[in-house]
Amino acid sequence: xxxxxxxxxxxxxxxxxxxxxxxxxxxxxxxxxxxxxxxxxxxxxxxxxxxxxxxxxxxxxxxxxxxxxxxxxxxxxxxxxxxxxxxxxxxxxxxxxxxxxxxxxxxxxxxxxxxxxxxxxxxxxxxxxxxxxxxxxxxxxxxxxxxxxxxxxxxxxxxxxxxxxxxxxxxxxxxxxxxxxxxxxxxxxxxxxxxxxxxxxxxxxxxxxxxxxxxxxxxxxxxxxxxxxxxxxxxxxxxxxxxxxxxxxxxxxxxxxxxxxxxxxxxxxxxxxxxxxxxxxxxxxxxxxxxxxxxxxxxxxxxxxxxxxxxxxxxxxxxxxxxxxxxxxxxxxxxxxxxxxxxxxxxxxxxxxxxxxxxxxxxxxxxxxxxxxxxxxxxxxxxxxxx
Numbered sequence: 001x002x003x004x005x006x007x008x009x010x011x012x013x014x015x016x017x018x019x020x021x022x023x024x025x026x027x028x029x030x031x032x033x034x035x036x037x038x039x040x041x042x043x044x045x046x047x048x049x050x051x052x053x054x055x056x057x058x059x060x061x062x063x064x065x066x067x068x069x070x071x072x073x074x075x076x077x078x079x080x081x082x083x084x085x086x087x088x089x090x091x092x093x094x095x096x097x098x099x100x101x102x103x104x105x106x107x108x109x110x111x112x113x114x115x116x117x118x119x120x121x122x123x124x125x126x127x128x129x130x131x132x133x134x135x136x137x138x139x140x141x142x143x144x145x146x147x148x149x150x151x152x153x154x155x156x157x158x159x160x161x162x163x164x165x166x167x168x169x170x171x172x173x174x175x176x177x178x179x180x181x182x183x184x185x186x187x188x189x190x191x192x193x194x195x196x197x198x199x200x201x202x203x204x205x206x207x208x209x210x211x212x213x214x215x216x217x218x219x220x221x222x223x224x225x226x227x228x229x230x231x232x233x234x235x236x237x238x239x240x241x242x243x244x245x246x247x248x249x250x251x252x253x254x255x256x257x258x259x260x261x262x263x264x265x266x267x268x269x270x271x272x273x274x275x276x277x278x279x280x281x282x283x284x285x286x287x288x289x290x291x292x293x294x295x296x297x298x299x300x301x302x303x304x305x306x307x308x309x310x311x312x313x314x315x316x317x318x319x320x321x322x323x324x325x326x327x328x329x330x331x332x333x334x335x336x337x338x339x340x341x342x343x344x345x346x347x348x349x350x351x352x353x354x355x356x357x358x359x360x361x362x363x364x365x366x367x368x369x370x371x372x373x374x375x376x377x378x379x380x381x382x383x384x385x386x387x
Contacts, residue, residue, distance in 0.1 A: 042117050043071055046088040046385055048345035051352050053360060054078075054134070054379035060093070061376065062118075065343060065350050065362055068372035072118045078379075081139035083148070084115070086232070088385045091115050092164075094126075094139045094150050110148060110162055122167045126150065126160055135226060136287065136381060137180040140189065143232050147203070149181040149189050159191070161203065173208055175199050180226055184251045185235030192226070192239070194219055202253045209253065216257045217247055222274060225283070225310065229291035229298070232386060238291060238298060238322070242310045243272045244283055246298075248322070263300060266320060267327040274307045284312040286380025287339030287354070292365070294346045294387050296322045299365075301340050313338050313356045319365075331368035334361055338380035344387040354378040 049065035057078040062071040074093060076082060081094045091113045099105040112122040138151040141164075148162040152172070157179055163170045178193040187204040196215035201208060217224055222241045230237040230251070239247040244263035250256040262271040264281060272280035281302050283289070288301040288310075301314030313336035319329040337353040342365055349365035360376040363369060 040117070043115070046084070046115050048343050048385070049350055050385060051341065051343070052082060052084065052091070052383050053352075053354065053376055054082075054381040056377045056379075063360070063374065063376070065352065065372075068362060068374045074113060074118065078134055081135065081150075082383060083136075083139045083141050084383060084385050085141065086143060086145045086386055089115050090121075090145075090164075091118075092139065092141070092148060094148075110150065112164070112167070124162055124167050124169065126162070126169055127152075127172055128154075134379075134381065135180070136383060137182070137226060137228075137230075140181040140183045140230075141232070142183055142187075143185055143235075149183065151179060151181055151191075153179070159189070159201065171208065173201050173210070175201070182228075182230045182237045182251055183232050183235070185233065188251075188253065190237075190249075190251045190255060192224065192228075196223075198249070198251075198255050200251070200253050200255060211253050213255050213257075216249075217241060217245070225288065227287055227289060229289045231291055231293045233293065238289070240283060240289060240300070242282070243274060243307065244281075245271075246325075261325045263302075263318070263320070266325050267318065272307075276306050276308070278306055279304060280306075281316075281318075282307075282309060283314075284310045285314050285338050285340075286311070287341065287382065288314065290340050290342040290351075291322075292342045292344070292349060294344060297328065298322050299340055299342050299351065301337060303336070314340075317351060317353070317363075317368075329368065331363060331365075333363075334370055334373070335359075337361070338378075339382060341382045341384050343384055352382055352384070354380050354382055 052060050055061040060074045060076050083092045093111045108126040110124040140149045150160045152158045158174045160172050161170045175191050178191040178199045181189050183189045188202040190198045190200045196217045196219040198213040200211045224239040224241045228239040235251045237249045245260050247260045248258035265271050283300050285301045290299040298320040300318045302316050302318050303312050303314045317331040336356045339354040341352050343350045351363040351365045353361040358377045360374045360378045362372040
């Protein structure tokens with residue numbers, strides 16, 4: 001009996017102890033959940049090493065080239081175009097969308113985003129002719145930031161001129177047989193035409209005056225790239241042909257076409273021809289050129305191939321002195337690239353290469369060394385602020 005009593009006492013003590021312990025747990029004060037504090041961050045003024053990249057098919061992503069990190073994202077589809085204001089305070093996106101995704105009622109408008117907050121500040125309706133295409137030269141801005149020029153095709157070609165101060169479409173200028181926008185230094189723009197000429201649109205004083213140049217390249221035998229670069233400040237363009245001929249043009253009502261030169265000859269190689277089996281270093285890609293205006297250097301995405309390989313990714317970037325018309329540098333890329341752009345500064349310029357893998361390689365324009373590689377899901381198009 002003594003043993004049984006002792007066992008029963010120990011069992012009872014154990015149960016009571018467990019009860020006390022469980023009671024203590026039940027009486028514990030639950031943690032107080034603090035209310036979530038939401039905030040909205042703002043970006044610093046856009047620096048020289050900011051780059052906007054077409055990422056996936058639904059956005060443009062703003063990166064810090066020094067840190068290789070995302071600063072923000074703007075919604076945009078694969079047919080939209082984007083431009084940074086000359087003063088870097090606004091970002092414009094030309095948008096075409098349908099009420100039911102890929103069909104239904106179509107809307108065309110120009111979105112104005114504050115570059116400091118990425119807030120949508122204005123949405124400007126465009127005429128129904130405005131069909132955007134995924135190319136940088138389809139949306140350009142005047143140097144003073146007053147006008148936006150939007151290339152249209154529906155199917156007739158035209159340019160819609162938007163007053164960015166009044167936030168409204170001002171006029172539409174027909175440019176039959178011509179396409180794209182290459183802005184002048186002041187009061188106008190030029191477009192390239194199917195016969196190898198330029199159509200020039202002067203907008204001074206509110207009036208529209210259209211002139212036509214003589215053909216300066218053979219559009220059938222050796223057409224120029226639609227992605228040929230333009231210097232908005234100087235009102236100049238470098239029209240580069242599929243074989244690598246460079247046509248320098250001072251834009252205006254009466255364009256001045258300089259003497260052409262060859263990318264290959266400037267590198268000490270024979271000029272490339274139009275033979276299908278003729279292997280040579282040639283320009284190519286979705287965005288194969290970047291004109292570094294501050295030191296007048298042309299960066300070209302190059303590959304080895306025959307004629308009509310102008311869309312092929314490049315394996316090297318060749319850097320030219322435009323004034324001296326000579327090759328300065330060849331930069332090896334870590335893998336083939338679809339497009340390039342270059343930061344506008346001179347202290348530490350960077351080359352942004354949109355690799356075919358979807359990564360963005362950030363290279364020193366001075367040494368050619370890879371500084372960072374970013375998993376960006378990058379397309380071929382990217383833009384940087386102007387100097």
